Amino acid sequence: MGLSRDERRGNTRRRVEKPSGTGFNRPGLSGVSRVGGDGMRMCRLVLLLIALGTPAVSLGVEAEAVQDPAPPKVSGEASNTTPPPLKAYVRVKKGTAAKPLSKEAKTHPWTGFLGPTRDGNSTETHLLKTWPKAGPTKVWELAAGDGYASPAIQHPYLVYPHRVGDSVLVECLHAETGQQYWQYKFATAYRDRLGYSSGPRSTPVIDGNRVYIYGAEGVLVCLELATGRAIWKRDLVREFRVPQDFFGAVGTPLLVGDRLVVNIGKVGGPCVAAFHTLTGKLVWVSGKKWGPSYASPRLVTIHGKKRVLVFAGGESRPSTGGLMLIDPTNGKLGLEFPWRSRKYESVNASCPLVVGGNRIFVSASYQTGSALLEVGPDLSSHKVVWKMVDAEHNTEPDQLGLHWGTPLIKDGYLYGFDGRNEPDASLVCVDLKAGRVVWREEPEWEQTVTVQGVEQTLTLSTLRGSFLAADGQALVLGELGQLMWMDLTPKGYKITQRSSLFLARESWCPPVISRGLLYISQNMR
Incomplete structure (x- = not known):
């Protein structure tokens, strides 16, 4: 591996990073702030809310006949839209009340992982681009337990799952005040085999008056959004006999009409399954080769047809996995593109993106490494437009390997955080036509902090950050809890605002924006 940044520069100040290792890398949910009206608001879930090619052919596989191993009992319909009275919640600490939204502001709900289009793009406008000296104003803060989930929001409801003791708590709070509507609880015995958080990983999915929760042990439950009443519940790991993977069940289910698509990841089948949203019954299964990944399925349009894009591949010997293109109506499998490390301790975790119409980027x-595929009109064949290798600590123009972050696509260029471990991380711009890195930078700055009563000057960096495209800029959450607005162009990057929300590792959950409020999850104290 190449030298670390401090070794190259001879920097004697302490740089906050975790040493790279031979295995895998390593929670509090921070709060809410308003990013609307004349500015941005912020809440902290801690939960933090802040106001703010050779053609290759793979013949399509016919949909498989299904037999549901354990159809769930259904407890009525989601017909009660009257929530219980709001009440103060002992875990929530109030901050400054959110300012009213601008009348001109465009807003949206955030009903699942990576937002309305599941690619980290927000259409909200009139967000605060200049923050107070102390940073975005904190509206409220939830002292959260363990987990890596982001909240889902459909005004006025915010739903957030986290683990406290041996229970998963599904919290439903008022998105602007942090007051509690209801709490749903179920038992968990999950223990992460590699020492990471043992809480939920998957973001809730909201559909009308229903919300779906997927736990780390494969528990899938449908709740009435207004009341928290359980409508149906399944244990997918037990029912489909799926062994515990490296990090448990992670990918957020995908809502497609009246179906909920889940990358179950049973080697030998099913890899992917669809369940009816009203009854929880199995509708179709697809794929037999690959296990569960840590990327979430996406609904995309290829050659004018809707398809589910799944990047599969978890624990297996030998390591296997790749890209799948599935017909959401019947589970028929089209494209299968193997793309997986040969290392046993490895995962597929970065969500693939459709670029330029019928092309798919995977990394x-x-x-x-990374590849750009052009899918044929039959939705099964493809050609590889280009490939890039991955050295984990990448330095060359032909090297790119995204760990778990979802990149942003803008005007024919890709912007993402490259690198496997913290010391390997860099911010890159990639020309999607040429398949080459245009520039590679390691944003960093010096910051004086007090740790256990001792003042220290640290060299901080974005490391493996997360993106949100919003209001003409990129909102970036650095891995150590630094929030910033960035301008990204093929000529370089520029940080226009920066604020330290907290100093903690594992800030891995992407920011969430809804109705001018920014929600930040802090995953480690």
Whole structure:
């Protein structure tokens, strides 16, 4: 591996990073702030809310006949839209009340992972681009338990799952005040095999008056949004006999009409399954080769047809996985593109993106690399437009391997955080036509902090950050809890605002924006 940044520069100040290792890398949900009206608001879930090619052919596989191993009992319909009275919640600490939204502001709900289009793009406008000296104003803060989930929001409801003791708590709070509507609880015995958080990983999915929760042990439950009443519940790991993977069940289910698509990841089948949203019954299954990944399924349009894009591949010997293109109506499998590291301790975790109409970008770390595919009109064949290798600590123009972050696509260029471990991380711009890195930078700055009563000057960096495209800029959450607005162009990057929300590792959950409020999850104290 190449030298670390401090070794190259001879920097004697302490740089906050975790040393790279031979295995995998390593929670509080921070709060809410308003990013609307004349500015941005912020809440903290801690939960933090802040106001703010050779053609290759793979013949399509016919949909498989299904037999549901354990159809769930259904407890009525989601017909009660009257929530219980709001009440103060002992875990929520109030901040400054959110300012009213601008009348001109465009807003949206945030009903699942990575927002309305599941690619980290927000259409909200009139967000605060200049913050107070102390940073965006904190509206409220939830002292959260363990987990890596982001909240889902459909005004006025905010739903957030986290683990406290041996229970998963599904919190439903008022999105602007942090007051509690209801709490749903179920038992968990999950223990992460590699020492990471043992809480939920998957973001809730909201559909009308229903919300779906997917736990780390594969528990899938449908709740009435207004009341928290359980309508149906399944244990997918037990029912489909799926062994515990490296990090448990992670990918957020995908809502497609009246179906909920889940990358179950049973090697030998099913890899992917669809369940009816009203009854929880199995509708179709697809794929037999690959296990569960840590990327979430996406609904995309290829050659004018809707397809589910799944980037599969978890724990297996030998390591296997790749890209799948599935007909959401019947589960028929079209394109299968193997793309997975040869290393046993490796994962597929970065969500693939459709670029330029019928092309799909896919990337993975662990010496896997990146590729751009052009899908044929039959939705099964493809050609590889270009490939890039991954050295984990990438430095060359032909090297790119995204670990788990979802990149942004803008005007023919891709912007993402490259690198497997913290010391390997860099911010890159990639020319999607040429398949080459245009520039590679390691944003960093010096910051004086007090740790256990001792004042220290640290060299901080974005490391493996997360993106949100919003209001003409990129909102970036650095891995150590630094929030910033960035301008990204093929000529370089520029940080226009920066604020330290907290100093903690594992700030891995992407920011969430809804109705001018920014929600930040802090995953480690």
